[in-house]
Amino acid sequence: MPSWKDNVDVIVHEGKISVPYSWTVGSTLSRFYCELRDNGKIWGNRCPSCGKVFVPPKIKCLDCYEDLHDWIALPGTGTLETYTVVRYEEPVLHPRKAPFVYGIIKMDEADTGLVHFIGGVGPEQVKVGMRVEAVFEGKREGNILDIKHFRPIK
């Protein structure tokens, strides 16, 4: 049976939600970002119980739920565990123009991976297992983009 709904001109209202936030970074990640900003160093923290080292640093150990007071400077090098070549554009979200590469880097002297950009190499030359090192921005502001990217170690 035909319905009155079939003949309705359905209207679409365009909208946008834009709400400002001031996110407190907290003592653990603030210390991480201050080391990055002021000294160009990547720090992790270690569980006093199991010895696992986390980067980015954590408040508590995932496994032991112990406080992590033991801070260590990492060499800033690592091994590429996985990567993707991003082919689509998202100008608002992406700090890079596509194509660019994200990777998860298993950091030396740590037990976790760090997600970041892989640069200084063509997307087609990127390989799992590649040895990489952090490249820092000259002007640093205390956030994850103070690391420009990770590039292959020559």
Add this chain to the structure above:
Amino acid sequence: MEKVAIIGVGYTKYDRNSPLTFAEMVFEATSKAIEDAGISKDDVDNIVSASSDFWDGRTISSMAISDASNAFGKDITTVEGDGTFAALYGMMRILSGSFGVTIVCAHHKGTESSMNGITNCTFDPLVERRLGLDAVSSAALQARRYMNKYGLLEEQFALVSVKNHGNALRNPLSLLPMEITVDDVMNSRKIADPLKLLDCSPVTDGACTLVLAAERFAKKMTTNKKRVWLKGVGHCADAFRLGDRDLADTRALKSAAKRAFTMAGIDDPRKEIDFAEVYDAFSYMEPLWLEGLGICDDGMGCEYLERGYFDFGGKLPVNPSGGRLSANPVQAAGLYAMAEAVTQLRGKAGKHQVRGAETALVHGINGMCGQSHCVWVLGK
């Protein structure tokens, strides 16, 4: 312990740019579910909804669907995440003894907003969000890790897309029924290597509602043919940060599956499950999660797939509905999968009916790259 049954299911047809508001979609799904159960709206004493405020563009979005979900004058509570978790909450409310007949509804109107923008907001604004990660790029990182760990090929993942879009041809509800080949998948537009367009699920609109009832009500209100029992459930979460996990390790799913099978009294899921609806928002996820579910050993999912084990006519049909690859209304996806299982177990799935279906496995996830899993065993 008292048992809980699904006594009614209702849903909208999957759509894109649906002319309905999300509340109108919930009205349609819930009216159908109440009618399917053959009960009155007044028999229902509480509602659990699943939605996402970011996707709806409203805070406390369950309030916006309270009339639509039959919550007026009743109690409504919300799960932010997949519908399988809302069903778990609904079952727990019944088992607490506080409620008798529970509506569980979920809605998602993906085409009203930006998938990448919203899934980017899942990430920590203090760390990964600034990098611009989203659901697709993080899934691509997981796909590559899975390939590398077990020596798998993109062509093997493509087979999942071929199978599930093919299954969708038998399901009139589906959004993307397609007869395609591995070459079609391989030649589709590159999104984030190794994922191509046909490895990814489509942005979809849909709402789904289940009516759950305690055994004492289920037996009074419905016939044996209508009700399907919630036999087992398990859930488990992994670490939030991608780098804190091995993305090819399914430890959280293994734990969830073990709990679900123990509760359902299933010793060997490979022999006792008749079909499965597994979360396949991206092609590679289906074999990965089947390994976590204990249907095959780690790294063996693709080999089983190639042998036709998970085909519609195979030993254990997986995603006979067409899966999420053929329609993926994110928060509602898991409830649709549970509704599909109910339809199958009732023997009412028409052209995509799995013959002799007595026990079904349904799997839903929350969070990026399957951070959290919910596993259901449903049976007659």
